[in-house]
Amino acid sequence: MGSDHASAPDLPAVCTTGLSKSYGRHRALSNLDLSITPGQIFGFLGPNGAGKTTTIRLLAGLLRPSSGAAAVLGLDVVRHRDEVQARIGYLPGDFVGYPQLTAREYLDFFASLRPGTDRQHTHALAERLALPLDVRIGAMSHGNRQKVGIVQAMGHRPELLILDEPTTGLDPIVQREFLSMLRTVRNVGRTVFLSSHVLSEVEAVADTVGFVRDGALVAQSGIEELKGRALHTVELTLTGPAPVGRFERVPGVRRAESTAGGVRVWVEGSMAELFRCAAPLGVERVATHEADLEQIFLGYYEDGAA
Amino acid sequence: MSAPVLAKALRDHRRGVAGWSVGLLCLLLLEGALWPSVRDMTGMDELLAGYPEPLQELFDLEAMSTGVGFLNAELFTLVLPALFIVFGISRGAQSVAGEEERGTLELLVVTPMSNTRLLIEKAAGLVAAVLALGAALFIATMLSSALFDLRVPVASGLAGAAALSGLGVEFGCVALAAGAATGRRGVAVVVSAVAAVAAYVLYVAGLLVADVGDWSGWSPFHQALSGGPLGRELPGSSAWLLLGAVAVVAASAPVFARRDVRHV
Numbered sequence: 001m002g003s004d005h006a007s008a009p010d011l012p013a014v015c016t017t018g019l020s021k022s023y024g025r026h027r028a029l030s031n032l033d034l035s036i037t038p039g040q041i042f043g044f045l046g047p048n049g050a051g052k053t054t055t056i057r058l059l060a061g062l063l064r065p066s067s068g069a070a071a072v073l074g075l076d077v078v079r080h081r082d083e084v085q086a087r088i089g090y091l092p093g094d095f096v097g098y099p100q101l102t103a104r105e106y107l108d109f110f111a112s113l114r115p116g117t118d119r120q121h122t123h124a125l126a127e128r129l130a131l132p133l134d135v136r137i138g139a140m141s142h143g144n145r146q147k148v149g150i151v152q153a154m155g156h157r158p159e160l161l162i163l164d165e166p167t168t169g170l171d172p173i174v175q176r177e178f179l180s181m182l183r184t185v186r187n188v189g190r191t192v193f194l195s196s197h198v199l200s201e202v203e204a205v206a207d208t209v210g211f212v213r214d215g216a217l218v219a220q221s222g223i224e225e226l227k228g229r230a231l232h233t234v235e236l237t238l239t240g241p242a243p244v245g246r247f248e249r250v251p252g253v254r255r256a257e258s259t260a261g262g263v264r265v266w267v268e269g270s271m272a273e274l275f276r277c278a279a280p281l282g283v284e285r286v287a288t289h290e291a292d293l294e295q296i297f298l299g300y301y302e303d304g305a306a
Numbered sequence: 307m308s309a310p311v312l313a314k315a316l317r318d319h320r321r322g323v324a325g326w327s328v329g330l331l332c333l334l335l336l337e338g339a340l341w342p343s344v345r346d347m348t349g350m351d352e353l354l355a356g357y358p359e360p361l362q363e364l365f366d367l368e369a370m371s372t373g374v375g376f377l378n379a380e381l382f383t384l385v386l387p388a389l390f391i392v393f394g395i396s397r398g399a400q401s402v403a404g405e406e407e408r409g410t411l412e413l414l415v416v417t418p419m420s421n422t423r424l425l426i427e428k429a430a431g432l433v434a435a436v437l438a439l440g441a442a443l444f445i446a447t448m449l450s451s452a453l454f455d456l457r458v459p460v461a462s463g464l465a466g467a468a469a470l471s472g473l474g475v476e477f478g479c480v481a482l483a484a485g486a487a488t489g490r491r492g493v494a495v496v497v498s499a500v501a502a503v504a505a506y507v508l509y510v511a512g513l514l515v516a517d518v519g520d521w522s523g524w525s526p527f528h529q530a531l532s533g534g535p536l537g538r539e540l541p542g543s544s545a546w547l548l549l550g551a552v553a554v555v556a557a558s559a560p561v562f563a564r565r566d567v568r569h570v
Contacts (some may be wrong), residue, residue: 060416062567068320086418096409111311113417152413286506 009024011074013038013160013191014059018068020121021054025165028054029215031068036193036208038159041186043223044195051215052195053093056164059193060090073281086114089158093165095149099138103131103148107155119193122155128181129174142169152176154185161185161198167201179205231266233289234274238262250277311414313422315431319397323435326393327442330386331449337380338450341373360514373456374536377447382466382536386443387527390470391502394436394478399494401428402562403485409570421563425486429555432478440471447536458536466536470546473530477502479551483558489568526550 012035019032020112029051036042039235046052057063058070061081070077072084097106103126111117130142131147140148146169146177153161161182167175182192196202202209203223210220231254236242242263247256251273256265267274271288344350354362354370365383369375402425407410414424444467451458477498485494512522522528523553529543 019536052409057412057567057569060412062569063414064564064566082418082420088416088418090413092409094409095413096570097409109310109314110413110417112308113419116447127445151526 007024011038012036012071014042014070014072014193016055016059016068016070016170019055019058019065020067021058021063022066022087027215032212032217034210034217034220036191038191039186039189039203040207041182041192041194041222043202044193044212044218045197045199045202045209046190046195046212047197050212052197052212053164054215055212056090056093056162056193056195060088060162061085072241087159089153089156090162091149091153091161091163091166093168095146095152097137097145097152100136102136103140103144106137106148107127107133107151110152111155112116117156121157122151125151125154143171143174146170147174152183157190159190161194162192165195165197167196167198175193175201207225210304216253228269231262233266234271235259235287236262236278236281236283237240237265237285238278239284242281248273250274309427309430311427312430312434315428317400318432318466319431319435319438322393322397323438326389326439327446330341330389330439330443331429331446331510333381333385334443334446334450335453337377338454338456340380341376341454342457344376345371345373363513364510373451373454374458374534375464377456377458377466378534378536382470383531384536386470387531387535390436390439390474394432394474394476394493395437395481395498395502395538397435398432398478398481398483398498399485399491400484401432401485403489403491403494406485406489406568407491407570410432412567413570415567422559425555425559425562426483428486429479429482429551432482433475433551436471436474436478439474440467443467443470461539462534462536465540466534469535469544471527472544476526476547476551479555483554486555486562487558487565489565 014034014036016032016034019029019034020027021029030056032051034055044052044055054063058065059072059077061077064078068306073087075084077084097103098109101109104123107122107126108119111119113120123133126147129147131144131151135144137145137148146166150163150166153163167178168169169264170178179201182194184194186205186207192205194202194206206221208222209226211218238261242258244256244258244263247253247263247265250265250267252267252269252271253274254266254268256263258264265274275283351371365379370379402411405414415421444463447458447463447466449459450456451463480501481494481498485491486498488494503529508518509522509525509527509531511518512525512528523543526547529546532543
C-alpha cells in the first residue's frame with residue numbers, strides 16, 4: 001500500500017459520471033462529471049449546501065448514488081466499497097471522535113482497523129500539528145479535535161485523501177503547517193481532494209479547482225489557467241491627462257475609467273500592451289490588484305444566476 | 307485474529323456491566339434477606355392456594371415455600387427478565403444506531419473492515435456484555451442463597467442466569483439489528499420494546515387461554531422462563547433464543563451493508 005500504487009498515471013484518482021443523489025424529492029447532487037488526475041491537490045469549492053459534502057460522502061462509500069457512478073482509484077465505489085475504503089483517508093466535515101478516548105488511544109484504535117498503519121508516522125504527524133496525544137478527546141478544544149481527525153485521515157498514507165472542510169477550527173499557524181503537509185502528500189504522488197468554502201486556502205495549495213453550485217459542477221480548471229483568465233485591476237497615476245478612450249482600445253483591456261490622478265483599467269491576460277500605451281503618458285505610480293479566486297468564483301455565480 | 311471493534315465494544319460495556327452488576331447484587335441480597343421471614347410465615351400455603359391457577363403458574367407460586375420458588379416468584383419471572391431486556395435493548399440500540407447518531411460511525415465504516423464484519427463484532431460485544439451480567443447474576447444468586455439459606459442448587463442458579471441472559475441477548479440483538487437497519491436509536495428501542503411486550507403478552511395469554519397455549523412456544527419468554535427459570539435445568543427451547551438473535555442480526559446485515567450512513 002502507499003505511494004507505489006498512487007502513481008498509476010492513466011487512471012484518474014476520482015472519476016464520476018452523471019453522479020446524482022436525491023433525498024426524497026430533494027436533489028442534492030445532479031449529474032456530476034468529474035475527473036481528477038492523480039498526484040494533485042484538487043480544490044472543491046462551493047457555498048454551503050451546494051453538494052460538496054454529498055459528493056464527498058458518495059466518494060467515501062457512505063452513500064449510494066441515486067444514479068450515475070463514481071470510481072475512486074479506478075474502483076467503483078459501490079461494488080468495491082471496502083477496497084476503496086481501505087485505500088482512502090477521509091475526514092468528515094464535522095469530525096466526531098470518541099470523547100472518552102485520548103488522542104493516542106483513538107489513533108491506535110484506527111491503526112488497528114487499518115492493518116499496516118505505521119504508528120510512528122501517525123505520531124510524527126500529530127507532533128507536526130502540535131496535537132497533545134494524551135488528552136481525552138472530550139476535553140479538547142475544537143481545533144485539537146480537528147487535528148485528531150486530520151491525523152486519523154492521513155496516518156495510513158492513503159493514496160487518496162478526501163477532506164471535507166479540513167481547516168475548520170485550526171489556527172493560522174497550524175493551518176499553514178497542514179497545507180504544507182498536503183503539499184508533501186502531493187509531492188510523493190498521492191492525490192488530495194479538498195473541499196472548502198475558504199478560497200484563500202484552496203488558492204494556496206490546489207492545482208485544480210472545481211466549482212459546484214446547487215448540486216451541479218459549474219466549472220473545473222487548473223488554478224493557473226483560472227488566474228490567467230482573471231481580470232486584474234491596474235491603477236495608473238499619470239503626470240499628464242488621462243485619455244480613457246485610448247486605454248479602452250488597448251488589447252486585453254475590458255474597461256477603463258478615469259480617477260483623480262489618472263486611470264483605472266481592468267485587463268485580462270498580458271499587460272504588455274497596456275504599459276506600452278501608458279509609458280508616453282508619464283506613469284508616476286502603478287498599483288495592480290491580482291484577482292483572487294473570490295472574484296473569479298463570484299464571477300461564476302453571477303454568470304450562473306444571470 | 308484481531309477484532310478491534312469487539313475489543314473496543316468490550317471496553318465500552320465494561321463500566322455499564324459493572325454498575326448493573328452491583329445493582330443486581332443489591333437486589334438479590336435485599337430479596338434474600340426477606341426470605342427467612344417469608345419462610346416462617348404461617349398460613350402461606352393456604353393464602354397461595356387461593357390464587358387463580360394461571361397466576362400461580364405465571365409466578366411459580368406453587369413453589370413459593372422453597373427458596374427457589376420464592377426467588378422465581380419475586381424476581382426471576384418478571385423483574386429480572388425486564389432488567390435484562392432493558393440492559394440488552396439499551397446496549398444494543400447504542401451499538402450501531404447510537405454511534406451513527408453521534409457521528410462516530412462513519413469513520414468506522416470508511417476502513418477496510420466490511421459493514422458485516424463490523425456488525426458481527428458489535429453483536430459479539432453485546433452478547434459478551436449480557437453474558438457478563440448473567441455471570442454477575444449467578445454470583446449474586448449463589449451469594450444471596452448462601453447468606454440467607456435459600457438453598458438454590460448451583461445448577462438452578464446457572465439455568466436461571468442463562469435463561470435471563472438469553473432474553474437479554476435476544477432483545478438486545480433485535481435492538482442492534484433494528485438500529486443497524488435504520489440508523490435510528492429511537493426506532494431500535496421502540497421496535498425491540500414492542501417485540502418484548504408482544505412476546506410477554508403471548509406468553510401470558512398462553513397460560514391463561516387454552517387455545518393460545520400452542521402458540522406460546524414461539525414467545526422468547528416461554529423459551530426462557532418455562533423451566534423455572536431458576537429451575538431444575540435450562541429448557542432445551544432456550545436454544546431458540548440464541549437462534550432468534552442470530553437470525554435478526556443476520557437479516558439486518560444486508561440492509562446495513564447497502565443503506566446510506568446517516569449524516570449528523
